[in-house]
Amino acid sequence: MGRPLFLEGEAGVGKTELAKTLARVLGAPLIRLQCHEGLDASRALYDWDFPRQLLHLRAAEAAGERDVARLEGELYDRRFLLARPLLRALETSPSVLLVDEVDRADDEFEAFLLEVLSDFTITVPELGTIRAERPPAVVVTSNRTxxxxxxxxxxxxxxWLDHPTFDREVAVIRRRLPAATERLAGRVARAAQRLREADLLKPPGVAESLDWTEALLALGARDLDPDTAALTLGAVLKYREDQRRVVADGLAALLDGG
Incomplete structure (x- = not known):
């Protein structure tokens, strides 16, 4: 349909990974714009390479260039333009543009992004209008902050991208980490599912399940028991309060029947 895909979901459920997979499926490069507070058009769209412009100006002056109008025109040549993610996505065909965590950007940038995504056209005053020959496939993600x-x-x-079911999470773990046995992947997935049901500051996503499994494999573990869970808890729970609560409730209870 040629429209951006807006993904929402908890952190770590695979929103960014979905965009990466889409790029692989389409055989197109992934161009990522990581949003943050204070992001503006110059960082997302384009900027001029001032150091190179200055070097060019000094070289021209050293060569005796006296045509000011010509020199000014050369300073704003395309070779001095630094293409940021949005401009690169418009100039690369085909491509997948990932606008990651748009909820972290300011309202002003969100309005600017809306304008760009409306017609996939950018105007550079010194060069004119740049229009995408083939609009990129756009994925916009939000963690709902x-x-x-x-x-x-x-x-x-x-x-809305939700946490995976138990069977799907096991399949993801084994696909990404083939060294993990069916039992180990199942134990990690079951424990992660239970942690998501607990009242934690940051429930684990699939990314943390993979980190946890990888940490266990690094220790040579073939199963998840209270001892190995205690050693690797920092791979799955990233807040001290969450770790304390889980340990206080008992790691054996977390893994019981897994």
Whole structure:
């Protein structure tokens, strides 16, 4: 349908990985724009390479260049333009543009992004209008740290990405970490599912399940028991309060029947 895909879900459920997989399926490069507070158009769109422009100016002056108008025109040549993720995505065909964690950006940037995604056209005053020959496949992700405006959502196809089922999580672990046995993957997935049901500050996502399994494999563990769980708890729980609570409740209870 040629519309961006807007993904929401808890951190670690695989939103970014979905975009990477889409790029592999389409055989297109993934161009990622990581959003953060204070992100503006110059960091997301384009900027001028001022050091190179200055070097060019000094070289021209040393060569005796006296045509000011010509020199000014050369300073804003395409070779001095630094393409940021949004411009690179428009100029690369085909491509997959990942706008990651848009909820971390400011409202002003969200409005700017809406304008770019409306017609996939960018105007550089010194060079003119740049239009995508073939619009990129766009994936926009949000962890819901704040609500994204309806205007942006209306431009997109919406999908909520939830934590996987037990069987799917086992399959993901074994696909990404073939050294993990069926039993180890099952024990980790079962424990992760139970941790998500607990009242934790940061429940583990699939990313943490993979980290946990990888940590166990690094220790040579072939099973998950209270001792190995205690040694590797930092791979799955990233808050001290969560670790204390799980240990206080008993690691044996967490793994019982897994």
């Amino acid at each position: 704040r609500e994204v405006h309806d205007a942006l959502k209306r431009r997109c196809l919406y999908h």
